[in-house]
Amino acid sequence: MRPVIQRLVPVLQLTRVTGAFAAVANVWFVIVWTRAFAEEPGTRAIAERSLWTLLAGGAVAALGLYAFGAALNDILDAKRDRTLRPNRPLASEQISEEIAMSVVIGTLVAAVLGALMLGPEAVTLTVVAALGITLYNVTGKFVPAIGLPVLAVVYAGHMLAPNVGLLFVLPVWLVMTHAMLVGGLAHAMEHRVPRLSPRAVLFAIAGWASCSAVLFWNSAMQTGYSGLWPNWVPTITMVWILVSVVVFAAMCVRRITRLGFGELAGEKVRRYGTLWPAVYACAWLVGAGKTENAWPLIALLVGGILGMTALREAYALVEDPIEFRR
Numbered sequence: 001m002r003p004v005i006q007r008l009v010p011v012l013q014l015t016r017v018t019g020a021f022a023a024v025a026n027v028w029f030v031i032v033w034t035r036a037f038a039e040e041p042g043t044r045a046i047a048e049r050s051l052w053t054l055l056a057g058g059a060v061a062a063l064g065l066y067a068f069g070a071a072l073n074d075i076l077d078a079k080r081d082r083t084l085r086p087n088r089p090l091a092s093e094q095i096s097e098e099i100a101m102s103v104v105i106g107t108l109v110a111a112v113l114g115a116l117m118l119g120p121e122a123v124t125l126t127v128v129a130a131l132g133i134t135l136y137n138v139t140g141k142f143v144p145a146i147g148l149p150v151l152a153v154v155y156a157g158h159m160l161a162p163n164v165g166l167l168f169v170l171p172v173w174l175v176m177t178h179a180m181l182v183g184g185l186a187h188a189m190e191h192r193v194p195r196l197s198p199r200a201v202l203f204a205i206a207g208w209a210s211c212s213a214v215l216f217w218n219s220a221m222q223t224g225y226s227g228l229w230p231n232w233v234p235t236i237t238m239v240w241i242l243v244s245v246v247v248f249a250a251m252c253v254r255r256i257t258r259l260g261f262g263e264l265a266g267e268k269v270r271r272y273g274t275l276w277p278a279v280y281a282c283a284w285l286v287g288a289g290k291t292e293n294a295w296p297l298i299a300l301l302v303g304g305i306l307g308m309t310a311l312r313e314a315y316a317l318v319e320d321p322i323e324f325r326r
Contacts, residue, residue, distance in 0.1 A: 020066040021304035025278035026159040026175055027058040028297055031118075032285065033171070034163045036293040039232045041165050041223055045119035055296060057117025058162060061126055064111030065158060069133040071103045076137050118162045125161040129154050144187060145200040149207030152180040156215060165222035168230055169215055171284050174241070175277050176215070180208055182273030185252075189266030233288055240287030241280065248276050278304060 031054045034042040046054060075097065108130055115126040132154040140147030156176040160166060184204065188196050196204075220226040229235075252269050259265035278301045285294035 020063050021300060021307065022274050022277045023062040023066040023158065024059050025281045025297055025300055025304075026155070027062045027162055028055055028300065029171065029281035029284065030159060030162045030166060031055065031058055032290075032293050032296060033168070034166065036285065036288075036290045037168075037232065039230065040167055041163075043119045043121060043163055043165070045117070045122075046163060049117070051296075053117055054162070057114045060114030061111050061118065061122065061161065062114075062158070064107045064109075064114055065126060065129055065133070067107040068104060068111060068130060069137065071100055071107060072134065073137050075100050075104065115161060121164045122161040125157050125164060129158040129161070132157065142194065143200075144184070144194065144196050145203035146207070148180050148184050148187075148204040149211055151183050152176040152208055153211050155179040156211070164218075167219060167223045167225055168233060169219045170228060171280065173212060173215055174280055176211065177208070178273065178276065178280070180204070182269060186266045186270040186273070189256075189261055189269065190263045237284060237287035240283040244276070244279050244283045248272060248279070275304070275308075 031046060031051075034040045034046050035051065078097070111126050111130065112123060115122040132150055136147055136150045136154065140150045153176070156172050159172050159175055160169075166172065184196060184201070194200075216228070251272055255268040255272075256265045259268070278297065281297045282294055282301055285291070285297065
């Protein structure tokens with residue numbers, strides 16, 4: 001068993017699949033939300049195809065795009081990682097550059113094939129999101145003022161892939177805002193260079209505001225509705241979302257208080273931030289009274305937490321195997 005894990009671990013670390021389930025949750029949420037409300041305009045694919053087909057296609061598209069971004073990041077940062085993070089798969093030569101490049105190409109193809117099950121609009125947005133990921137990895141992460149808004153747009157664009165004409169876009173805006181805040185906070189806590197200067201923060205906020213305006217404008221143009229909160233969405237839903245936000249903030253504050261404003265706490269904040277979009281997805285549906293529709297996302301959240309725990313234990317088993325004392 002251990003030799004099998006040893007062969008799989010470098011690829012799993014390269015693609016960072018432990019955090020990919022949140023990307024799946026974002027796509028699944030739009031699919032489930034559109035099918036749960038008759039008032040929500042949907043695509044032909046969402047109307048005609050079975051829920052299982054849509055969820056399977058969405059999962060493949062989300063996993064592929066997430067793994068594509070993670071693997072591309074490691075390839076571009078290979079030289080830097082040899083100095084700063086020598087335990088990464090490429091830096092430690094656990095995996096060759098040829099295999100890593102094959103993973104990049106394979107995951108991108110998988111993302112496009114998965115998007116085909118969601119319709120032509122999804123394929124277009126998946127390709128655009130892949131271009132955004134490439135832009136972020138090549139230049140954006142080295143210029144936080146640009147990189148943070150680009151990261152937020154990638155999250156929003158990929159989330160909208162199943163239904164670009166979504167009427168109620170506040171859930172997309174929340175994930176977009178969450179991604180930018182978590183990215184900025186983790187960047188500052190992990191002392192990444194270049195540092196986040198006040199000017200960079202202002203530029204990032206301006207970029208986020210512009211992207212938010214485009215998001216709501218696109219929704220109004222696609223659906224003809226210019227409001228932020230449709231009357232068919234129960235107001236009590238906002239309570240569930242606010243509780244989710246407060247719980248996330250409290251967990252981050254607790255970790256920062258215990259570990260200090262440094263790299264270790266930054267890693268925890270980034271990990272919680274990766275998990276939390278799945279929590280938001282469940283909160284939106286349960287709060288709106290669509291608990292019977294939320295079961296795929298609830299199962300995904302539980303399975304994702306268990307999977308993250310299991311993979312972390314598998315990594316530990318390979319790096320520091322358990323031995324019996326004599």
